[in-house]
Amino acid sequence: MKKIFATIIMSLVLIFSALSVSAARLPVVGEDANAWGAVLNDYLQVSHDENGTLKLLTDTGDLNLSGNRLIIDDPGPTFSGASSRQTVQADANFNLYTGSSYGAAVMGNALGTLNTTASNSIIAGLIGKYNIDTIGGNLGPKGAVVGEVGEDTASGDTANGAFIAVLGGNDPDSGTMTPGAAYTVRYLNVNPLSKFDYGLDLLGGQITGHQPVTYGTADIRLSNGATIYNNDANTLTITEGTIVLAGDLSLNAGVINTTEITDNTILNADINSGAAIAYSKLDLANSIVNADIKSDAAIVDTKLATISTAGKVADSALSSLVTKLGPDISLTSEVTGTLPVANGGTGATSAADARTNLGLIAGGAGDIWVEKAGDTMTGDLNLGVKQLIADSPGPTFSGAGSKQTVQADAIFNAYTGSSYGAAVMGNALSSGTGVSGGQSIIAGVIGKYNVGTNSGTGPKGAVVGEIGEEATGPCWHDDSRCGIYGSQVEFSSRFKI
Numbered sequence: 001m002k003k004i005f006a007t008i009i010m011s012l013v014l015i016f017s018a019l020s021v022s023a024a025r026l027p028v029v030g031e032d033a034n035a036w037g038a039v040l041n042d043y044l045q046v047s048h049d050e051n052g053t054l055k056l057l058t059d060t061g062d063l064n065l066s067g068n069r070l071i072i073d074d075p076g077p078t079f080s081g082a083s084s085r086q087t088v089q090a091d092a093n094f095n096l097y098t099g100s101s102y103g104a105a106v107m108g109n110a111l112g113t114l115n116t117t118a119s120n121s122i123i124a125g126l127i128g129k130y131n132i133d134t135i136g137g138n139l140g141p142k143g144a145v146v147g148e149v150g151e152d153t154a155s156g157d158t159a160n161g162a163f164i165a166v167l168g169g170n171d172p173d174s175g176t177m178t179p180g181a182a183y184t185v186r187y188l189n190v191n192p193l194s195k196f197d198y199g200l201d202l203l204g205g206q207i208t209g210h211q212p213v214t215y216g217t218a219d220i221r222l223s224n225g226a227t228i229y230n231n232d233a234n235t236l237t238i239t240e241g242t243i244v245l246a247g248d249l250s251l252n253a254g255v256i257n258t259t260e261i262t263d264n265t266i267l268n269a270d271i272n273s274g275a276a277i278a279y280s281k282l283d284l285a286n287s288i289v290n291a292d293i294k295s296d297a298a299i300v301d302t303k304l305a306t307i308s309t310a311g312k313v314a315d316s317a318l319s320s321l322v323t324k325l326g327p328d329i330s331l332t333s334e335v336t337g338t339l340p341v342a343n344g345g346t347g348a349t350s351a352a353d354a355r356t357n358l359g360l361i362a363g364g365a366g367d368i369w370v371e372k373a374g375d376t377m378t379g380d381l382n383l384g385v386k387q388l389i390a391d392s393p394g395p396t397f398s399g400a401g402s403k404q405t406v407q408a409d410a411i412f413n414a415y416t417g418s419s420y421g422a423a424v425m426g427n428a429l430s431s432g433t434g435v436s437g438g439q440s441i442i443a444g445v446i447g448k449y450n451v452g453t454n455s456g457t458g459p460k461g462a463v464v465g466e467i468g469e470e471a472t473g474p475c476w477h478d479d480s481r482c483g484i485y486g487s488q489v490e491f492s493s494r495f496k497i
Helices: 002-020 036-045 154-158 351-357
Strands: 227-232 235-238
Touching: none
Parallel strands: none
Antiparallel strands: 227 235
């Protein structure tokens, strides 16, 4: 077989070499006297080496068959065995190729004009035909045209696809191109039983020793980016879009569950007027409104729950045993004794008893009661002969910020008083014999300091006076702005001696 194929190639070399070299020719009978041997040698040396063997084609130039055909048929080579076989094998080696045109191992370009009478002809730049009877269980790819990506190099993943449809026409003057489809099907077969099993088969058979057919992202990607893929053997998923049907959808005895219907998407127009939906199919709990009930529905009382809204029952609908109280209730006539606290009353007939029942301590006339944190007084708090006690143990201060058990601010605005004005004032007075002995500490204001000293560097003492935090100006010893009035110490801002 190899000898036959080699003979064909060498014959082609002889033919086209003779055509492409015009200087070499055969001797002419009756002519070329004393020169016919040299003429014959020149002719033979075009395609023969000095030892008489055929010259082989080299990669020093192209084989140009312009205007002619390269025919290898009738019957063409016969392939058997297991190794790779091709009648025409053409490899193209791309090394940093930067061309902006076409690069291919084999390229066909169909040019010219077709006559309308060629309606049954198959016209293409590249045509593949398959007329082989398969014997045995060969599951390898078989077809008229096969495209393969990535056999010899891992860089095959740079391919856009094994088959690509390209709409050409870079020249803006070439006109608008509107071919029928990127992929289409035609039949040139008169037998009505002859058909493709599938218009598009994305499954295929598993080749022995190789993985089954699956897809990394989806089975199909549409031009709008939506994808169609199988989640499992029984579920087909379509993403990023809505299926629009021009006709009816037949489920082939299948069922659409409520999970497949988006809430609030079935409209009144979607329900046939003759549907006659059974009442048992309707879920009307808590959904019937007043407008849904006819004015003459005559609903019986047993269908009505207790009416609790005021004004919904007319006086004439009440039993004679029901006393109509009107908008106001007279406690004198309708309440016997006292109204309990639990019913919004005081449970008492006097103010003192009412305060006791409500948890208030009885006080004198004009008392302002403050019972919980956050309450605000609108008048003075007069304790009379009582004490204001905030100890045992008193609040605990931690963290940062100003903290005081008792805080009293006094705002002076054009004050002209000639008596005392202070935020806090203590006045120790004598009653009876006053202080009659003992070692008590007696004063108008007493400050005590019993704090464990830490690393703080601020002023610490039993009584601290500060001037000038929120107002500026000098303070002299005889000026009331001094922290300790009447002292011989001069202050400005913080303590300055």
